[in-house]
Amino acid sequence: MPDLERFRAxxxxxLDSHAPKALMGAPGNELEGVWGGRKATWSDPDRKHWLExxxxxxxxxxxxxxxxxxxGLSRDEARVLRQELAxxxxxxxxxxxxxxxxxxxxxxxxxxxxxxxxxxxVCRGEIRWCQGYSEPGAGxxxxxxxxxxxxxxxxxxxxxxxxxxSYADQSDxxxxxxxxxxxAKKQAGITFLLFDMETPGVSVKPIPLISGSSPFCETFLTDxxxxxxxxxxxxxxxxxxxKALLAHERTMIADAFGGGAGIGKGRGIAGWxxxxxEFEPDGRLGDASLRxxxxxxxxxxxxxxxxxxxxxxxxxxxxxPGAASSLFKIYGTELNQRRMELLVAIxxxxxxxxxxxxxxxRELDLTRQWLRSRGNTIxxxxxxxxxNIIAKHVLGLPD
Ligand SMILES: Cc1cc2nc3c(=O)[nH]c(=O)nc-3n(C[C@H](O)[C@H](O)[C@H](O)COP(=O)(O)OP(=O)(O)OC[C@H]3O[C@@H](n4cnc5c(N)ncnc54)[C@H](O)[C@@H]3O)c2cc1C
Numbered sequence: 001m002p003d004l005e006r007f008r009a010x011x012x013x014x015l016d017s018h019a020p021k022a023l024m025g026a027p028g029n030e031l032e033g034v035w036g037g038r039k040a041t042w043s044d045p046d047r048k049h050w051l052e053x054x055x056x057x058x059x060x061x062x063x064x065x066x067x068x069x070x071x072g073l074s075r076d077e078a079r080v081l082r083q084e085l086a087x088x089x090x091x092x093x094x095x096x097x098x099x100x101x102x103x104x105x106x107x108x109x110x111x112x113x114x115x116x117x118x119x120x121x122v123c124r125g126e127i128r129w130c131q132g133y134s135e136p137g138a139g140x141x142x143x144x145x146x147x148x149x150x151x152x153x154x155x156x157x158x159x160x161x162x163x164x165x166s167y168a169d170q171s172d173x174x175x176x177x178x179x180x181x182x183x184a185k186k187q188a189g190i191t192f193l194l195f196d197m198e199t200p201g202v203s204v205k206p207i208p209l210i211s212g213s214s215p216f217c218e219t220f221l222t223d224x225x226x227x228x229x230x231x232x233x234x235x236x237x238x239x240x241x242x243k244a245l246l247a248h249e250r251t252m253i254a255d256a257f258g259g260g261a262g263i264g265k266g267r268g269i270a271g272w273x274x275x276x277x278e279f280e281p282d283g284r285l286g287d288a289s290l291r292x293x294x295x296x297x298x299x300x301x302x303x304x305x306x307x308x309x310x311x312x313x314x315x316x317x318x319x320x321p322g323a324a325s326s327l328f329k330i331y332g333t334e335l336n337q338r339r340m341e342l343l344v345a346i347x348x349x350x351x352x353x354x355x356x357x358x359x360x361x362r363e364l365d366l367t368r369q370w371l372r373s374r375g376n377t378i379x380x381x382x383x384x385x386x387x388n389i390i391a392k393h394v395l396g397l398p399d
Contacts, residue, residue, distance in 0.1 A: 004077065011080065012084060015088060019053075019090055020049055020050055022046050023090055023091060025089045033091050033095045034091075034093065034125065035094075035125075036098075036127070037096075037125070037126070037170065037172050039128070040125070040128070047091075051094055051125050054093035055124045058071030058072060059081065060093050060099065060124070061122070062081050063075065063078045064103065064123065068107075068116070068120055069121075094125045096125075097131060098121075098128065098129045100251075100252040101175070101249050101252065102245070103119060104245075105232065105241060105244055106118055106232065107119070108244060108320065109240075109241050114229075114232065127172045128167070128171045129171055129174070130166060130167055130168045130173075130197075130219075131166065131249075132165055132168075132177065133176075133177055134165075135147060135160065135162055139164075142242070143186045144186055147160025147176070147177070147179060148160055148178065148179050149179065149193070151180075151228070154227060155226060155227055155228065156178070156191075156193065157225055157226075158176075158195075158224040158225075159222060159223060159224075161221065162176070162219040165219045166215050166217075166379075167215055169206050169217050171197055172197055173195065173197060174197055174202075175193075175232070176192070176195065178190070178191055178193060180235055181236050188239070190236065190239050190242065191234075191236060191237070192232045193226055193231045194226075194232060195224060200223075200224070200225075201222045201223045203219070203222070204217045204218070205218045210371050210374075213368070247320050250325040250380050251308075251321045251329070253329055253332070253376070254308060254329045254332035254333070257332055257333055257376050258305070258328065258332025258335050258336060259304065259308075259332075260336065268298075269298060269339070269342065269346070270294065273290075273294060276347050277346055293345070294342065301335065304331060304332060304335060311328070323393035326386040326393075326394070327390060330383050330387065336373050337374070337376060337377065340369060340370040343370070347363060347366060350363045
């Protein structure tokens with residue numbers, strides 16, 4: 001039996017005998033699931049068990065080296081793993097910015113000591129990470145950031161403010177951009193560093209949103225002392241690291257939202273249509289324009305998922321996703337917004353509830369997902385910024 005088929009057969013045996021049956025049929029996506037971390041709470045013991053089982057085999061980070069807690073799988077083996085999980089509708093054992101953002105960046109830019117310290121904890125879901133990039137005066141113009149870090153012996157002392165820090169209140173560590181040379185050209189004076197959120201001087205204030213939740217925080221940094229060994233890459237060379245991480249972030253956002261996983265608890269757009277829209281006796285949906293929109297969105301979703309998979313398979317091992325991630329980010333997020341508008345059109349007034357007995361749980365969730373989707377074309381860099389990157393770095397157009 002060829003090696004890959006042997007791997008698949010062994011994997012099937014293992015999944016059939018170990019994966020919690022109760023989790024089958026509850027697929028999550030990159031944004032819904034177990035984030036881990038020191039503050040994690042476990043309402044579902046199966047999820048905890050599933051994480052521990054997978055972490056033991058390196059399946060939380062299948063392609064990372066075994067030395068850092070990963071599975072050491074080849075790209076083909078990792079694809080087989082994804083296929084077998086999807087076939088059983090099993091959720092990913094662990095999600096979060098450790099796996100999708102800082103982990104890949106540490107593999108590329110981290111020192112051996114940083115890899116040994118952080119990556120195994122990411123793989124085991126012990127530490128949850130947040131991203132300290134945006135500031136009140138630096139969003140699209142990220143390189144204009146002002147958060148200042150001054151060298152004091154073998155520490156940097158940080159003062160400044162970050163904003164829109166997703167889940168800062170639930171996170172254990174932050175990867176952060178700071179200005180270490182205010183006299184240099186703005187991209188050339190930035191350093192990328194890591195610190196524990198329990199370091200004295202870090203304070204976090206959640207920001208309530210239109211969707212009702214508060215994933216965002218303001219993060220205030222006052223005389224926060226960070227050891228110099230926590231600098232990733234070169235001092236004043238953080239812009240290179242920051243851009244590499246953004247490419248991973250954009251890929252993650254595209255994957256998480258573009259594929260439409262979790263829509264209507266896995267029943268897809270057709271499931272919604274069956275519940276809310278009239279069908280002809282011959283089984284066809286009566287409203288031709290709605291029929292067309294559903295077919296188009298389903299086809300675009302399928303094409304998007306296959307294209308991102310193909311791009312992932314074609315990417316050279318060890319190389320980040322690069323500027324092409326902007327293409328997937330813009331398409332995947334705009335597709336998700338189109339999908340959400342379509343679901344609202346299908347469910348009609350039932351998709352516009354906020355609370356109360358007139359709406360069921362799924363409908364109330366749809367309202368919130370629809371509102372949440374408005375942020376898709378802003379987070380990770382707005383669509384306008386992606387277009388600028390595509391023009392310059394993918395198409396090679398002049399400034
Ligand atoms: C859901 C969500 C999660 C987020 N999570 C995090 C996080 O965890 N950590 C973090 O650091 N940040 C986070 N952010 C912040 C995000 O990165 C910024 O909101 C984003 O980069 C845009 O910056 P801004 O909000 O300051 O808008 P601005 O930069 O003020 O932009 C305002 C408008 O001007 C346009 N514009 C600006 N410059 C240009 C230009 N050069 N060309 C054309 N148009 C332009 C923009 O496209 C936009 O429409 C998150 C945002 C969202 C929505």
